[in-house]
Amino acid sequence: MATIKDVAQRAGVSPSTASRALHGSKIISQPTREKVVKAARALNYAPDFNAQNLATKASNTIGVVLPVDHHEIFSNPFFLEMIRGINEVCSQNGSMTTLATGISSDELVHNIDVMIAQGHIRNFILLYSEKNDPVVERLNQFDVHYVVIGKPYHDVNRISYVDNDNVQAGTDAAQYLLDHGHRRICFLCSDLSKMVQGDRMLGYQRVMMQHQLPNIILSERFESHETGVQALHKFFKNYPDVTAFVAVDDMMALKLQQVLHNDAEWKVKQFSLIGFNNSIFSELAHPTLTSIAVFPQRLGEEAAKIAIADRPKDELSTAVIVPHQIIKRHSVHQVKKLL
Amino acid sequence: MATIKDVAQRAGVSPSTASRALHGSKIISQPTREKVVKAARALNYAPDFNAQNLATKASNTIGVVLPVDHHEIFSNPFFLEMIRGINEVCSQNGSMTTLATGISSDELVHNIDVMIAQGHIRNFILLYSEKNDPVVERLNQFDVHYVVIGKPYHDVNRISYVDNDNVQAGTDAAQYLLDHGHRRICFLCSDLSKMVQGDRMLGYQRVMMQHQLPNIILSERFESHETGVQALHKFFKNYPDVTAFVAVDDMMALKLQQVLHNDAEWKVKQFSLIGFNNSIFSELAHPTLTSIAVFPQRLGEEAAKIAIADRPKDELSTAVIVPHQIIKRHSVHQVKKLL
DNA sequence: ACACTTTTTGCAAGCGATTGCATAAATTTG
């Protein structure tokens, strides 16, 4: 493996000159620069990551933080697609990525601690955003940058983030159902401490209010089939005339569909259903699921771009909104007008 | 951030002594060791990754290689679960992980090149195994260790790997269908160059031969609904009496189910179906999918353990087989005996 | 108590890069 000394020697200059030449320093003359570059190329020189980082106290590595393992999260391909996007732009920019995961928030925070302490990692991307997240509290204690995917809970103007316009997306979903004649529409979620769920709900509520229709919220995790069935029985007792659901993501939509399908009475009612994320689930469902696509890979890419750009001292935060798009499939039915 | 000098000073010894004490070197006396450890703890000392790696020419980082992005791969939660397992044991052992992805095998190989050249990464885990993989060819050219998840294509005895007994799993799946009275069973796959698919097929073929039943293989990617329908029409023309399918994984099973469900004639036939991986898909399908669980997280954990253990010079390879388990749900029906 | 082991420690030289500062070369100027 060639070192910078080898390059310098071959180019007939000193290591310091070689280093400067390769970094495009302005004080190196054109001819020497060319010599050095040629030598480097000939030797297939690649700077040693560790040495470089040690000398510069940088790290060229961004830490990608997954949410605390609630098990269901790791069966959600959404995250992998974001990671893919992140990795794509990172490898194009000579950065590396490393993952932080944890089975509890303590463990996760600890893992992040060591990344910061030993690894000199100074840039993070959080793949999620939720209220009172111990991880961001910790990150705030250090002199590190981070960008979150999703809307930050606090300090929206001081934290860089990339997100969809989830409020609008929620509105669009509900509006789509309204357009199909539905009037009693339920918003189904699992955990409102996740910002994304809260925002989508807000959007839903917005249209519903506008049309002076009731907000009907169902928060249910479908831990098991039985609990799901139970919850729905109770739900329909209270809201017998609901005809459609906005589910906070495709997985929730499918879980709902699952229990609806398994009950003869419910099944025949043909509830309408709309999900979010346009994940593979939506294509595989039966009927195929109408869903709002949010382009996770794109989210990842944008987040990585922000994370990589050395932010100047003045600490301006960046916000990127990536557009969403409704993908129409077969889970939404037109309500026949009775009048 | 405390350095080893600080620790040494506080403990009243030299840095070298401190270093050795912290590494449990045998030549340090008990009292000094304790002094050093106490000082380190008091200062909250954590060794600098870069400096350590530079000095030892190690890297404490393992590269996790994802398969080339065929898009569908990134919608498969399977990988994320393996990563989760890997990360878990790595962070417990003070190792980091970094991901290698690529949109083409050239790009992927390139990314691995830079990891090796600049990053001094000497340990990799491949999350897949396929025939004639350019990635392993490249890895073989360097002095690096790697463990593959899945059965290696070449040199099975020289390469460390962790895998399920996929042949047996294939057998179990087919046998389960046989036990339910099926006699014309199709094996559905998408890409036989993946070792995992080949193995499962082998297992299927083994039982079928044993019972002197025909091997019926359908290789179809279901790129679109239309191509799927077309392929199945052709298929049923040739094999009209097939009553059950062993799908090479849950996703394939669901894609099949999807097109079967959408055709009135096929739908009524109630084909039996069994998948692999026991992914979230199988619970969300309707009917719920009987599937063979393979515990991807466990696969990841085992792989990481192997990758972390410094292998001695003699280069003994390790193979770990993690057991599988059939998870019975509702996609397999008993065939009524006509005799 | 002395010479001889054996056990503990510390010195100093790396690892491969970057960078402030001094020096050498090139250029300009009076």
Next chain:
DNA sequence: CAAATTTATGCAATCGCTTGCAAAAAGTGT
């Protein structure tokens, strides 16, 4: 043409840690 600048290079220290080797301390035997 010598002096004063300006521009280009190289020296050497540094980042934080490890490790071979020599030196110091402690222990042994006679």
